[in-house]
Amino acid sequence: MTEPEKDQASLRQEIHRLNKIITSLMDRAEREANKQSGTYGLFQDAVMLENQVRRRTVELESALRENERINRDLTREREEQRKLINKLEDAHNQLLQSEKLASIGQLAAGVAHEVNNPIGFVNSNLDMLKSYVEQLLALHDQYAQYEADLPPEAIAQLNTYKHNIDIDYLRTDIVTLVNESIDGVARVRRIVQDLRDFSRPGNSEWQTTDIHTCIDSTLNVVWNEIKFKAEVIRKYGTLPPIECLPSQLNQVFLNLLVNAVQAIPEWGTIIIQTSVEQEQVVITVGDNGVGIDENIISHIFDPFFTTKPVGKGTGLGLSVTYGIIEKHGGHIEVDSIPGKGSTFIIHLPIKRACVAP
Ligand SMILES: Nc1ncnc2c1ncn2[C@@H]1O[C@H](COP(=O)(O)OP(=O)(O)OP(=O)(O)O)[C@@H](O)[C@H]1O
Ligand SMILES: [Mg+2]
Structure with a gap:
């Protein structure tokens, strides 16, 4: 039991005890008054005492209410603290991820060269x-x-x-x-x-582009892989043109679409949805494939992490994707239910801002 809860319980006990005293005093006073109707003093004492006890009870009840209020405030504060800690953890993880990508990126650049x-x-x-x-x-x-x-x-x-x-x-x-x-x-x-x-995802040019054109052209490129595995549903919102590196965003969509197809065992649905939320373009790519297990979901953006057989996947798709989205000043996250499917959600700023060189 927490401290405020203990206080409250003891206040309740006190009120209960005082109420009992009042009742027994009243009984006694009544009995005495009946017995010696001439002696009025005892009854008067009892009434005075009762008044005192009533006042005290009112005070105690208001203290109890105040205590309850404090308790509610504390619970709310604790909830806010928990949310803040979660946010901090998210930011920390994102930071770790980008540091990890940066150092592996340097190594990869050397090897690739x-x-x-x-x-x-x-x-x-x-x-x-x-x-x-x-x-x-x-x-x-x-x-x-x-x-x-x-x-x-x-x-x-x-x-x-x-x-x-x-x-x-x-x-x-x-x-x-x-x-x-x-x-x-x-x-x-x-x-x-x-x-x-x-x-070094940086050889292409920043351009103001229509994201839907990028998605459509990427769909054309992978259509051969998709057409026998999934129906593609496009739920496009009205988007402003955004400042981006179009060829790299194409690669992002390609990686997500290929992953979605590969996650579908026989026949499924891929839903691509776009919208605008608070100066950001939101693009989601969802599939009703196998989903991602809870114990691996924190690794899927790591370079070379793959669950696919040798020769089928290198495990680079999502880490490349992560790097590109980060370069655009955006972020990518995933929502997945094992056995039901996965949805990747990308947020991209409409204007190029606070972007790493
Ligand atoms: N849509 C999805 N559904 C289920 N699992 C997914 C999905 N997308 C990614 N994954 C999981 O994340 C892992 C990493 O994906 P990533 O694209 O980085 O590499 P890969 O697809 O295995 O290989 P590559 O893309 O380099 O050919 C995959 O092996 C898979 O386990
Ligand atoms: Mg992949």
Whole structure:
């Protein structure tokens, strides 16, 4: 029991005790008055005492009411304090997150820069290799046409050689290998590009743009991935054009949309909603996919955090997104119910203000 509650309880006891005294005194006074109607003094004493007790009771009752009021004020104050502490915790977490991103960003920028060059030439070499392989295979086909004209022992030798290297398998596999390598390198390039954007999302220009155009063009880009998995519902409000880095916001929408699609097991709905709230544009991307477990939700914006199988996700999408939104002076949060779906909510200032360089 808290102190004010204890005070209140003891006041109540006191009132109760005094009331009992009054009642017994009144009874006694009445009895005495009846017994000795001549002796009026005792009755007068009793009446005086009763008045005193009544006054005291009134005082005590008002003290009790005051106590209750103080108690209510204290409860309200405690509630406000709790809210303030929560806000402080949020701010602290946001700060930690941006510090973490900043230091990983520096590291990532260095690695991305180093990896970018070799990946560049491996990529162009692979393209050349693919065309050389195609040409050599075509040449091989040409030779094959004249094979029948060769002396029988030469044909036999060639056939042994072909058998040893399993030429049919080699011909199909070589093409597969080259194509897979090109895909793999493209994936690495995308990761490197993401890493660079994440660490230094700054190569595009600030422009005053219509956010709906950005969302629509991004939807076009990912339409192939979405169309077999989800119905997209656009609930667009009336938005003013906002000052932003459009190509980077495209990337934000791309990351959120791809995540939404990937969270939907078979068929689902993705809802994109926009509105204006207190000088800020609010964009939400919601899905009715698998949702996010409570124990991982605080990590989803961390770089390289992923729950997807190797090769499917790098875990960079949301950390890149977080960095871009922060650069715009906005913030992003997530609401999710495991098994029901997730909604990402972005707040962006309409005017470019207080933005990091
Ligand atoms: N809409 C969503 N529904 C459910 N889980 C999500 C959703 N969006 C993100 N997540 C969770 O957050 C994790 C991190 O997402 P993030 O986009 O950063 O990386 P990723 O999608 O795993 O990989 P990448 O985007 O780099 O290909 C995901 O692996 C997933 O567990
Ligand atoms: Mg992702």
